[in-house]
Each structure stands twice: as structure tokens, then as C-alpha cells.
Amino acid sequence: MRRRLPLACALIAAAASAVQAEAGRTGAITLSRPLGARASALADAFSAVPGGLDSLTYNPAGLAGLDHRQVRTDYTRGIVDDSFSFLGFAQPLGRLTLATGAAYYDAGTMSLNLSNGVRETRKVEQDWVGLLGGAMKVGGGLSVGGLAKYYRLTLAQEASARGMAFDAGALWRAPWRGLSFGAAVQNAGAAVKFEQEADPLPLTMRAGAAYELTMESSQSDQSVVAFHRFLFTADAIRTRDERTTAAAGIEMQMPLGGQNYGALRLGYMFNSDVDSVSLGLGWREGRFLFDYALGVKKAVGNAHHFSLGVRL
Helix, strand or coil, X not given: CCXXXXXXXXXXXXHHHHHHHCCCCCCCHHHHCCCCHHHXXXXXXXXXXXXXXXXXXXXXXXXXXXXXXXXXXXXXXXCCCCEEEEEEEEEEECCEEEEEEEEEEXXXXXXXXXXXXXXXXXXXXXXXXXXXXXXXXXXXXXXXXXXXXXXXXXXXXCEEEEEEEEEEEEEEECCCCCEEEEEEEEEECCXXXXXXXXXXXXXXXXXXXXXXXXXXXXCCCCXXXXXXXXXXXXXXXXXXXXCCEEEEEEEEEEECCCCCEEEEEEEEEECCCCEEEEEEEEEEECCXXXXXXXXXXXXXXXXXXXXXXXXX
16 A cells, blocks of 8 residues: 555546646646746747746746846745746856856645555655856857756655756847847757656647837837837747647736836747736836736636835
């Protein structure tokens, strides 16, 4: 009975992860969980956006778009009483930007009532991921980046696995002002193994485009323009053992004086059995940034994403 317990718990944990991440026959699904409420509100269509820490797990080359030190924390409340949190730091060093962070996933608890009378509560799944990445501007509008991830996964407080995964990407700012293209390969590495069988990592390839449009207005213009900056994004995403999906999003920023702004965001995921509409808002006041996103799921509950950033 004791040997069968980890396997039973692992199956339950795998089922919970599959609902949240739409996974196929892959392991370490935590590596594919989205970071950042801004990108989540745009349906994760973020591979071509130079977003600093927001780009860390979409396209590490986007780190090169950061021009200041930043600390950011994220929290996501999932659809099956699970949660995901992240704390990260990024430091620009001229043409090079470095970033580090840590993520934690908690799949909640379950009650065991075994035939031998044993009753107890166990953590379904607990995952830790450490991240270290960097990006460099190489000239001609091109940036390249990489990310190393060390993970430790624990199922039912008994079975555990650990390993490394790697991301690489490129982002090009085209000569046409506001237009950029990006591509990335994520979660390359050896298969994750708990007991006997090993499952491959959720290797993911994504490519996309983004276009930022700024509306210019003069002081003599008496009309009121609510939004002055628009960001349009689109991505194609392919994860191992899953069908290709597409995502698109729009961000609209409203000036609030100086460099402060408010933002509304909307996104949609195409050809997905789980994800559909996402929406969110953002706010910047001085050195502080706050983002929120709501991910609407098909046939299951919704996911809530929160991000808080500080410019140093």
C-alpha cells in the first residue's frame, strides 16, 4: 500500500496540472505556466514584445528592452484551488541585461481515506523553479537572449524529481517604427523522471509580431484622446504533443500625467480546448506598476493573475 500511494497521488496531480495547462504527455508542466499579468491579459501573445521581466518566460531576448533595474512579484490563483507565485529582479548593464528569479507552484491539498483506516491530508504537488537569464543587443535592432531553469518537483510529499531546462530567443525591432518580430524555443532539456517512466519536458516553440502605435497630439488640439498608445500582438505557439494554437492581444494606454498611465488589455487564444478570452488592466504611478489579468476558461473556472513591479 505504501508504494502505491505516491503513484496514486502523482496521477491526481497530473490530472490537476492537465486541467490548468492543457498538457499532453509531458512532465514539469510548471515550466510552462505564464509569468506576468500583462502578458496573460494579452493571451500570452508576447514573444515579440520587448517587455523586460514580463518577457522572461515568453522570449528571454525581450529582457533587452529594459532600461532600468526592476523588481517584480507575481501571483496567480488557478482554477482548481492551486496557486503560482514568482519573484524576480533584472539589471541592465549597457547592451547586456541580466535577470534572476524564483517561482513556486502549489496544487493545493487532498484528503486521503485509505482502506486500512489511515486518514491524512497531503499536498498534491509542490514545485520550485529557479531562473537565471540574460539578453544582449547585438545591433541592427536585433536582441538575443537565453534562460536557464533549475526545477524541483514534489508529488504527494513523497515522490520528487529535479532537472534543468533551457530557453533561447531572438527579437528584432524592424526599421518601421513600432514593429517588432520575435521567436523562442522553450523548455529544452532531458526528460523528467519520478520513478520508472520518464516524460519529456513541455518543449515549446513560439513566434510572433507586435506593433506599437502612438497617437501624437498638440496642446492646441482641444479634443480629448482617452488612449494615446496602442500595442497589437499576435503569436503562434506549438507545445510538444499538443496542437498549434494562435493568440492575439491589444493593449490601450491612457496618459495620467508625466510617465504615469492606465492600461486596458484584451486577448484571445485560438484553437485551444481550455483557454479563450483574457482581459486585464494596468496602472503605473511613479516607480510602481500594477497589473491584473482574468483568464476565462472553457467549461472550468477562471484564473486570476496579479503583478506588482518596482523601478529602482
